Amino acid sequence: AAVDNAPAIVVGSGYGGAVAALRLGQAGIRTLVLEMGRAWNTPGSDGKVFCSTSAPDERSMWFRTRTEAPLATFLWLDVVNKDISSYPGVLDRVHFDAMSVYVGRGVGGGSLVNGGMAVTPLRSYFKEQFPTVDAAEMYGTYFPRARSMLGVNTVDPAWFESTDWYRFTRVSRAHAQRTGLKTTFVPSVYDFGHMQREAAGTATRSALGGEVIYGNNHGKRSLDKTYLADALGTGNVTIHTLEKVRAVSRAADGSWLLTADRIDHTGKVVETRQYGCTYLFLGGGSVGTTELLVRARETGALPALPASVGAGWGTNGNVMLGRANHLWDTVGANQSTMPVMGIDDWANTANPVFAEIAPLPTGLEHWVSLYLAITKNPSRAAFSYDSGTGGVRLGWTAAHSAVSVAMARKLFDRINAANSTIYRYDLFGSADKVFADDFTYHPLGGCVLGKATDDYGRVKGYSRLYVTDGSLVPGSIGVNPFVTITALAERTMARVLAEDTAP
Numbered sequence: 025a026a027v028d029n030a031p032a033i034v035v036g037s038g039y040g041g042a043v044a045a046l047r048l049g050q051a052g053i054r055t056l057v058l059e060m061g062r063a064w065n066t067p068g069s070d071g072k073v074f075c076s077t078s079a080p081d082e083r084s085m086w087f088r089t090r091t092e093a094p095l096a097t098f099l100w101l102d103v104v105n106k107d108i109s110s111y112p113g114v115l116d117r118v119h120f121d122a123m124s125v126y127v128g129r130g131v132g133g134g135s136l137v138n139g140g141m142a143v144t145p146l147r148s149y150f151k152e153q154f155p156t157v158d159a160a161e162m163y164g165t166y167f168p169r170a171r172s173m174l175g176v177n178t179v180d181p182a183w184f185e186s187t188d189w190y191r192f193t194r195v196s197r198a199h200a201q202r203t204g205l206k207t208t209f210v211p212s213v214y215d216f217g218h219m220q221r222e223a224a225g226t227a228t229r230s231a232l233g234g235e236v237i238y239g240n241n242h243g244k245r246s247l248d249k250t251y252l253a254d255a256l257g258t259g260n261v262t263i264h265t266l267e268k269v270r271a272v273s274r275a276a277d278g279s280w281l282l283t284a285d286r287i288d289h290t291g292k293v294v295e296t297r298q299y300g301c302t303y304l305f306l307g308g309g310s311v312g313t314t315e316l317l318v319r320a321r322e323t324g325a326l327p328a329l330p331a332s333v334g335a336g337w338g339t340n341g342n343v344m345l346g347r348a349n350h351l352w353d354t355v356g357a358n359q360s361t362m363p364v365m366g367i368d369d370w371a372n373t374a375n376p377v378f379a380e381i382a383p384l385p386t387g388l389e390h391w392v393s394l395y396l397a398i399t400k401n402p403s404r405a406a407f408s409y410d411s412g413t414g415g416v417r418l419g420w421t422a423a424h425s426a427v428s429v430a431m432a433r434k435l436f437d438r439i440n441a442a443n444s445t446i447y448r449y450d451l452f453g454s455a456d457k458v459f460a461d462d463f464t465y466h467p468l469g470g471c472v473l474g475k476a477t478d479d480y481g482r483v484k485g486y487s488r489l490y491v492t493d494g495s496l497v498p499g500s501i502g503v504n505p506f507v508t509i510t511a512l513a514e515r516t517m518a519r520v521l522a523e524d525t526a527p
């Protein structure tokens with residue numbers, strides 16, 4: 025088959041891919057981005073680009089016939105998930121033996137479906153996780169650059185204190201304070217000016233309309249509106265959608281060869297394309313990138329890849345849980361989908377946890393305080409190649425998740441004791457399941473910086489091959505990860521453009 029050549033190819037259009045594409049384009053390097061999801065820029069028959077969480081349709085999930093939302097049930101009723109028709113929807117849940125991973129699919133990757141929380145990690149923990157990275161440079165240059173490019177802003181504290189839409193957060197804050205715990209505001213890429221206009225009735229509701237995991241129709245500064253819009257604006261970047269890169273190999277002259285399957289809306293492969301490039305940037309996310317590289321090594325396509333490719337994977341210690349409040353502690357029928365506060369007990373060295381106060385917008389009072397806890401779980405797992413399926417398996421076990429649960433339980437037992445409250449037993453499918461420990465929103469690792477790559481994301485064993493996404497982060501960063509992923513990608517691109525691509 026004919027080979028399409030570009031100087032640079034970027035696989036994936038999430039945070040790592042978007043930063044690479046923009047900086048390559050600005051440097052005058054013609055760049056092709058290959059993204060397996062669709063572009064989310066044209067409305068469906070209802071006039072909306074994305075469907076709502078309350079009435080999900082085919083746009084909600086990646087080739088499913090039923091949605092797989094994180095909350096399986098509510099009041100023991102199977103009211104959350106809905107039958108849908110199969111389609112390249114925006115949210116995927118990738119299942120491994122004992123862990124499933126939520127990821128975004130489309131131009132913008134995870135930015136299309138995530139909660140927008142834009143948190144810079146604690147400097148001391150960043151240094152612990154990235155001992156070879158110059159923290160002064162990260163906190164002086166790359167974190168500020170990432171935040172400004174992503175459009176990070178903060179909720180107006182006065183509005184926060186007075187609005188109905190954050191009553192659920194204030195209730196959880198009061199419970200944390202009664203326990204003697206510290207809370208902290210978390211910044212967001214959701215435009216709070218837009219949110220306030222939604223509350224005032226002068227803008228169409230999105231965060232205040234229950235939209236988040238299946239996409240926001242308004243208000244959110246997802247990557248297609250920031251980095252990727254700028255990348256296309258350079259005139260040097262092209263994005264191909266619905267093209268999934270399946271194989272990577274190297275030609276005799278040292279250039280890269282890619283095989284990509286182009287799919288239609290039914291998932292059928294309508295064409296298999298070959299691409300060639302000089303510089304290859306992998307931004308498929310922790311699972312996507314690691315799978316490509318593990319497969320390339322194990323099938324003999326790239327035999328010089330180190331054994332550390334596939335290793336060092338973790339869930340960022342994610343656990344979700346709900347507490348049942350007293351009848352007088354109403355959380356409100358109105359809840360913004362964008363979290364703005366966390367319970368910060370990371371400094372508690374005996375049991376470090378950062379717990380986001382999460383919304384549960386149902387339009388009804390339900391007395392649930394929901395949390396996504398980020399625990400300092402030291403467990404790490406590895407991906408291995410499954411020659412039977414051509415995919416990868418993940419060595420994460422239930423015992424690994426139990427470590428996160430024990431840490432979350434320690435913190436929330438204290439909160440329950442201080443407030444005379446109990447857990448909710450009706451949210452995760454069965455009455456003995458209080459902690460949802462079988463999924464993560466924060467897959468991290470697989471091609472860890474300084475192990476599978478050099479200190480700038482250059483993959484060991486080859487030249488002109490780079491990883492720019494969440495695979496670089498060693499399994500845990502203590503906060504929501506996209507600001508870290510973006511800042512590390514900025515740092516990699518600055519170095520690579522200065523050292524590797526000069527003529």
Ligand code: FDA
Binds near residue numbers: 141310316492
């Ligand atoms: P990312 O997953 O964003 O992008 C990878 C892209 O590559 C995807 O578009 C994918 O389709 C594509 N791809 C993969 N393999 C491919 C292949 N072989 N060929 C072609 N394309 C391929 N974080 C945070 O900081 N704050 C938050 O509030 C939240 N909330 C949150 C909620 C939910 C529901 C989810 C699922 C996730 C979050 N996150 C989050 C996590 C955050 O979204 C995540 O860490 C980043 O999106 C990861 O960025 P990457 O660049 O690593 O990959």
